[in-house]
Amino acid sequence: MDTYRHEIIVAGGGFTGVAAAVAAAREGRDVLLVEKSGFLGGAATNCLVNPFMNYFCKDMETGESTPINRGFFEEILNELKAMGGLHENKRTFNEEYLKIVLDRLCAKYNVKVLLHTIITDVIKEGDRITYLEAYSTGQKLKLAAECFIDASGDANLAALAGCDFQLGREEDGLCQPMTLCLRIANITAKNIRELRPYMNEMFNKLQAEGKIKNPRENILFFEHMSEGVIHFNTTRIIKKNPTNPFDLSYAEAAAREQGLELLNFLKEYVPGFENATLIMTAAEIGVRESRKVIGEYVLQAEDLLECKQFEDSVARGAYEVDIHNPSGTGTVIKRLPEGKYYTIPYRSLVPLKVSNMLVAGRCISSSHEAQSAYRVIPIVCCIGEGAGTAAAVFVENKNGAMKEVDIKEVQRRLTKHNALY
Numbered sequence: 001m002d003t004y005r006h007e008i009i010v011a012g013g014g015f016t017g018v019a020a021a022v023a024a025a026r027e028g029r030d031v032l033l034v035e036k037s038g039f040l041g042g043a044a045t046n047c048l049v050n051p052f053m054n055y056f057c058k059d060m061e062t063g064e065s066t067p068i069n070r071g072f073f074e075e076i077l078n079e080l081k082a083m084g085g086l087h088e089n090k091r092t093f094n095e096e097y098l099k100i101v102l103d104r105l106c107a108k109y110n111v112k113v114l115l116h117t118i119i120t121d122v123i124k125e126g127d128r129i130t131y132l133e134a135y136s137t138g139q140k141l142k143l144a145a146e147c148f149i150d151a152s153g154d155a156n157l158a159a160l161a162g163c164d165f166q167l168g169r170e171e172d173g174l175c176q177p178m179t180l181c182l183r184i185a186n187i188t189a190k191n192i193r194e195l196r197p198y199m200n201e202m203f204n205k206l207q208a209e210g211k212i213k214n215p216r217e218n219i220l221f222f223e224h225m226s227e228g229v230i231h232f233n234t235t236r237i238i239k240k241n242p243t244n245p246f247d248l249s250y251a252e253a254a255a256r257e258q259g260l261e262l263l264n265f266l267k268e269y270v271p272g273f274e275n276a277t278l279i280m281t282a283a284e285i286g287v288r289e290s291r292k293v294i295g296e297y298v299l300q301a302e303d304l305l306e307c308k309q310f311e312d313s314v315a316r317g318a319y320e321v322d323i324h325n326p327s328g329t330g331t332v333i334k335r336l337p338e339g340k341y342y343t344i345p346y347r348s349l350v351p352l353k354v355s356n357m358l359v360a361g362r363c364i365s366s367s368h369e370a371q372s373a374y375r376v377i378p379i380v381c382c383i384g385e386g387a388g389t390a391a392a393v394f395v396e397n398k399n400g401a402m403k404e405v406d407i408k409e410v411q412r413r414l415t416k417h418n419a420l421y
């Protein structure tokens with residue numbers, strides 16, 4: 001088995017992983033980013049998740065809303081905009097351009113990228129990971145480093161390393177539903193938002209008659225960069241475990257059936273959809289929530305809703321608690337006070353039991369309710385940036401454990417790169 005050695009290895013090339021890899025590499029570290037798909041972007045490309053959820057916060061004195069997820073996320077936005085891949089609403093984006101932007105940014109910062117490579121095992125000595133085993137193109141690889149960042153979304157590395165985790169919600173382990181996003185084209189309706197009440201009324205009527213199986217309470221859709229195309233985030237697969245391969249496989253097929261059901265409904269009942277065509281379902285069903293690692297601090301929804309300012313903060317967020325019902329119909333929303341934001345403490349990225357690994361992105365140490373808020377793309381991107389910067393400081397200072405990293409130094413470096421924490 002060939003061995004490849006780097007200072008830092010990042011597992012997972014979603015927004016979290018790319019941000020972590022770039023943040024560590026721009027500090028001069030030798031970084032390998034490992035991704036199982038053929039492109040970067042994670043849920044934003046693989047699962048067609050769109051648009052970026054709220055990354056603005058209102059200044060109560062001026063009344064102006066300004067971005068609070070900045071740093072590397074802002075660099076991505078600028079590159080997308082320059083390519084014509086960002087809508088004027090600043091949230092809708094073209095994921096094909098995004099793939100190119102992320103390739104280019106990794107190249108710019110000298111991140112070594114390994115695509116089509118799946119990490120299959122974690123080899124430890126005591127509480128330290130010494131190397132990962134991976135598989136790609138008919139061969140096994142050994143990937144060694146001084147420290148590791150688990151940005152796999154599902155906390156796959158942490159699970160393989162024997163870390164404790166909470167799956168789904170605390171009372172029964174159920175995760176937020178999985179959703180297969182899809183795109184429908186050839187829509188001639190001029191203002192689809194005006195049709196929303198009628199669409200939902202008809203959808204609910206047919207649900208009550210048992211003619212629509214999808215348990216979602218309404219049709220969730222967003223505009224798309226192309227004319228006549230709408231992005232639907234409407235399928236809902238409940239009570240299935242995204243870390244169980246059989247449940248996941250069931251979910252993919254069941255969600256495709258829901259997608260077809262939605263298309264047929266729109267064509268039959270909604271004016272302007274008569275010639276609608278299903279042009280694309282995502283390559284993978286979207287997983288909102290699965291494992292959340294147990295770390296030095298378990299972030300709570302109260303910390304977010306009360307806008308707690310942690311001293312060891314590495315990122316900010318302004319997105320609300322947003323729980324799609326894990327067991328059926330309905331969505332719980334709890335908003336932040338206007339003009340306020342919360343912070344993400346470094347300790348929630350530090351798992352118990354493994355000393356040279358951080359966990360970043362949607363699987364950090366938190367409650368089910370807290371996860372529903374910080375999981376969105378702009379925030380996980382900033383969490384990744386914080387994790388990568390901390391990993392660089394860990395390697396430079398030859399720290400014994402991730403929890404010993406000088407967080408004030410991490411914060412100084414984040415400020416240098418225009419990131420807010």
Ligand SMILES: Cc1cc2nc3c(=O)[nH]c(=O)nc-3n(C[C@H](O)[C@H](O)[C@H](O)COP(=O)(O)OP(=O)(O)OC[C@H]3O[C@@H](n4cnc5c(N)ncnc54)[C@H](O)[C@@H]3O)c2cc1C
Binds near residue numbers: 015046120178179286
């Ligand atoms: C249906 C749905 C709708 C959403 N809607 C929105 C929205 O509108 N706006 C918004 O901002 N956010 C939204 N979110 C949330 C957001 O998309 C995700 O939480 C976020 O993208 C997670 O980013 P991440 O980098 O942490 O993980 P991911 O994007 O999941 O990236 C993890 C990466 O790790 C890779 N990986 C996993 N295991 C391995 C392994 N063993 N070896 C190698 N690679 C591996 C995966 O292939 C993947 O690319 C939504 C999520 C879902 C599922």
